[in-house]
Amino acid sequence: MNRFSLPLGIFVTMVALLAVGLTLNPREIPSPFIGKPAPEFLLPALDENASQISNETFKGKVWVLNVWASWCVACRQEHPLLMDVANRKLVTIVGLNYKDKRSDALEWLQRHGDPYRHIPFDEAGNVAIDYGVYGVPETFVIDKAGIVRLKHIGPVTLEDLKNTILPLVSELERIES
Amino acid sequence: MNIGCQKPLLITIVLFFSVITSPFGHGQQEIFTFSTAKQETTYQALIKELRCLVCQNQNLADSNAGLAQDLRRKTYEMVIAGETRSQIAQYMVNRYGDFVLYRPQVNRSTFILWFSPFIFLVLLISLAFHFIRKTRKRSQSSDYSEEQLAHIKSLMQDKR
Structure with missing residues (x-):
């Protein structure tokens, strides 16, 4: 064995570990929900005249749960994309309104458009805690059986939609429940 | 140093501690x-x-x-x-x-986090032992044969 091979081996290993470490995003915490049933909720709708919403409402459907708030700046960034998805009827988007004021939320939707099929109103943020939400916006993809398949933290980008979210949705749509 | 000069310093110190x-x-x-x-x-x-x-x-x-x-x-x-x-x-x-959790439970995904320090410790100790033994062996073994050593000894005695 060459006497340099050991130090060199250690050096290469360290560089490899650090290189991988640099490409990871420390803000992205792996969700413990992937592959598990979406937590159940029962919430009033943002629209006071609408009936209560629970995740039973979406059983047998592939749906996207988007956690948003009118005070959330990053939500504005992804909003046009969500509008586009909704206009092209690519998937049902449910917008969990997180720790917001009813009037603020409604006004925000009026100004920026409403891509949501249903809007559960989570004033206290308890349902968000059940979903392990720690930074809005967050987006979950939930399959026909009510299993969480994907969690996206932070604003959704066009690349995320094209490369991950929409392909996953169409794949899940094909599976018979 | 007169009092006028010390006062701002004193205020700074007081402010510092009141903040922390x-x-x-x-x-x-x-x-x-x-x-x-x-x-x-x-x-x-x-x-x-x-x-x-x-x-x-x-x-x-x-x-x-x-x-x-x-x-x-x-x-x-x-x-x-x-x-x-x-x-x-x-x-x-x-x-x-x-x-x-700041002290995550021990399970499959946190195993490396918990035990890698001990694994590295054992690895380093065994490496250190390996090198110590190697250098000791080298210092004990000689590059000369018995005959040559005897010759060297005699040469040194002659000199004296």
Whole structure:
């Protein structure tokens, strides 16, 4: 064995570990929900005249749960994309309104458009805690059986939609429940 | 140095300490009342042990973030409801993953985190032993044959 091979081996290993470490995003915490049933909720709708919403409402459907708030700046960034998805009827988007004021939320939707099929109103943020939400916006993809398949933290980008979210949705749509 | 020169320094020092000891420096603002002292210690221990996920590297006790407030309230409610420390910790892990605990439970994904220091320690000790033995062997063995050594010895004696 060459006497340099050991130090060199250690050096290469360290560089490899650090290189991988640099490409990871420390803000992205792996969700413990992937592959598990979406937590159940029962919430009033943002629209006071609408009936209560629970995740039973979406059983047998592939749906996207988007956690948003009118005070959330990053939500504005992804909003046009969500509008586009909704206009092209690519998937049902449910917008969990997180720790917001009813009037603020409604006004925000009026100004920026409403891509949501249903809007559960989570004033206290308890349902968000059940979903392990720690930074809005967050987006979950939930399959026909009510299993969480994907969690996206932070604003959704066009690349995320094209490369991950929409392909996953169409794949899940094909599976018979 | 006269007094006039010392005063700004004194003020600076006083201000400095008033900032670092100020009550506003601590995130915990809500006042919770507990029925037993045990509940309070459980609560205090938990909020020190649970990580605030928005402002990483702060625990719930230190953080002012909205989520930290909500999780403190949740912890409080669960403590009051009589749940144990490990039950509440498990509740948080189920939602936020192992990362929420500053001392994560030992399981398959945290195994390396817990044991790699010991594995490295054993590895380094065995490497050190290996090298020590190697150098000792080298210093003991000689590059000369018995005959040559005898010759060297005789040469040195001749010189004397």
